[in-house]
Amino acid sequence: MSLTAVRQRLLTINNTRTYVEFDPRETVQLYNETKRYLKHGDTQLTPEQRLSLMEMLFYLSIFCSEDVEAQVIYNQISDTLGEESCKLQVMKATLLQFNGSIEEAIKYLDDLIRQEYEYDTDMASYTVLSKKLLTLKLYYGKDYNNNDVNNDINNNTENKQTKKYWDTWIKEINILIEKSPLDPELWWFLAKIYELNRHFDYAIHCLQEVVLIMPFNYIAFAKLAEMYVYYSMSTKINHKDKVEVLKSALNNALRSVELSETFLKGWTLIKLICERLKDEDKTRLIKLANKKLKEIGNESNDYDRFISGYILSK
Amino acid sequence: MKLLEILLSEDDYSIPELMLDPNFKKWVLLPISVMMVLTGLLKQNLLLLISPKYRGYPRVKLTESQWFMRGQMLLGNGTNLDDDSFESRRHEMINILSSGTYLAKQNKNNSNNGSNNTGESGVTNPFSDPNINDSLMTMAKGNMANFIPQTVIMWWVNYFFGGFVIMKLPFPLTIKFKDMLQNGVMTENLDVRWVSAISWYFISVLGMNPLYNLIQGSDEQQVINDNTTGNNTNQILGGPGQPAPETLMKNLANDLTIATRHESCFVNIESRVLKMYE
């Protein structure tokens, strides 16, 4: 039974790509655990699942700077699948990025897209390769060398250089969106960039696109609510509009909890927004939010317990 | 109805008991059952093997259909937006669709400057297109994999085990089944409950599903979100038998123009949430 739970956890982490969000301690632990799990073997793991876990292990080894091991895993996967698939091509580009040079990786992907994928592709592969190319070009490319750029929210709109940098990002992503308007990840990333640059209204627009594509994405609804709250705080709008914006925020937060009963962020946002909407009577909602937060504090995972406890104690 | 009556009637009239050679069980009943199970499993794996392969399209063609689908999504999932954002998006989409900005053919003609005049030919012969032939082939293969094993086994059973009675059914049947179930047995007055090998074949064809499920389907995969549903982004516009992409886009633009009544999911959301959880 526990093996089932372990397998399920690893596969979930892989399917949702949560491992890119892990902090160093968690990443190292996940790396060791995945390695041990694959070595130990599991009869119920289908070959496809095994390969996808190996892909995760590849990226984890890259994160942990274990390039040799990454190469070994890449060889193993390409032995079974060949090198046709776009995921393998992205992996190869990643290896080139660290073992060869960035220019090599960029050239490899560029050639691939131009000569092959422009004419014979499916949209997912095309966008995955384009995203990787874009990342390589803009993060590390010669033309846009920007190691000094600080992603910190507090000090980047003033800096002209960074502004130019983000403008390039926005331009490039828009070009890609023109080609593939149904890729939610592109819209989400664009929203992230606008958020960094404090263009919350643009970020709201992008997130609404995500919601159109993925109608049940409650995370996106909560994010929308968050953006509305920020927007209401910006200096651009007057008091009357502010209430309207906060109401939109509340609506989105309510939608997120309607889709997911014990969603901590959603309930927290509802509590916060209701407290800000002083003119209206929202006691029932606040009460409900408190009740739900208490419930989460009683039975959720350790992190959510901690946070809901903190929020309630405030 | 008559069948039901007989099925449900208590079996009072006595049937003459036949003495069957016990070797029938060993050499007829069991081999047929084993063959049924094996071919069933083989068929499953065969279906996996001949499942359609990855097919690519030119990127412009995909872009075109994605913009079309974006319009459809706006119609379908537009309730997720508030009224203002829906309106602005609606107008934007109407413009895009009716102006045909992302039509694949147009782009091609612009870049190649009329080197190909595909626009004129109109309807193409569906059998000359290799892509369509491909899809027809996969369909045909799927059907073949379904009925070839059936026919082969039926032939096998009839050929090797025909002409004698092998077992007694535990339930009575009407006389109409006699032809089918006692196929090749030349006895006019034998009760229908005594049947030949082919009827065991029929019964197992009908009843094998639970067994197949138990043999192969016991993996209780509890993956939380297993995104194996495939991507729906790969359908393309203007497939076989469909109108041209341009017309489709125009039609969708018309639909969007009509869709002025927008119903947002945010209407009454507060009372809905309160009702749900309070």
Next chain:
Amino acid sequence: MSVNNVDDNGNPVVDLNSATSASILQNMDNVNYNKKMYVNVMDKISLMSGTVTGILQYESLTGFRNFFIIYFGCIIIYILFICKGKPSRFYANVFNDLVFEHLVRELLGFVMAWTFSFALVG
């Protein structure tokens, strides 16, 4: 799932115009999972009870009666212990999903096992 299957928006596009309320919406993966669990257990039981009925050499009505007693008995046990008395939480359409949808399938499985063991033993 597999390495060559990149997946971005696998989400279904559902027409929400008719139903904006989330209380009606269902998670299809879970619906299928629950149905699969139910079918698995019923498949086992119907095959086994068919075998047993054949061994006991029950004929015609007695045999079918046996099937229906076991079938409905198992449904009741399933609802009481596995669904904890609240089948509507796990099955959208309780009567159809638990009783009628698989009745023919299980009956035919039962008949097959019954016939088989009846012929072998008798």
Next chain:
Amino acid sequence: MEESFSRLLENYSTCYSDLMEFEALKNLLLRKEKKTKSKIVSETTDSSFFDSATFFGLKINLAHILMSFLIKILYIVSILQVLHSGFSSYEFHQLVKNTNYKDHYSLPKDIQLECCIGLALFILTSFLSFTKLQYYPIKPSINNKLRLLTTDQYLKDISLSRANNVHNLIGNDPNGEVTFTPNFVDLQRKRKEISDWLADNSKE
């Protein structure tokens, strides 16, 4: 090691849109972190602990392993019982067939009983073999442990709002492929972060 908490709170900064307030909260956590640091580091670097406790969670699951073993045994016993009674019944019918009194004998009670008990045991076992759904949380807690979370149900909720509770329970983002923008990760920065962390920890 409370850094993960502070990172999480960063995600939740949203809830405290007053950035000032958020800073205060962060400081509070940092202070707490200093206090607990030495203890937790010793735990994370203890690799033997790491091996046994985080991977298979042996202690918690002994009962489950026993249970699944028991269920297998019960299945085998019930199937053997049915097979045995089937064989007995076969022998009996072979014997009876050769006499002239075949209508006078019915199957002996003990064979019938054995058969029925086998079936009952089989049905019982197949219902016992349902296990309550269990999950590991996505992220290990601060002391690197994974606490097995057991829900009180055998089946999964179908209504969308409740079905998502599982994600909330284990701290999963079902749309992570979009929300974490995995294709836009800055790999070099990520590598640097991790190598820095490794260097820090190996020193102590």
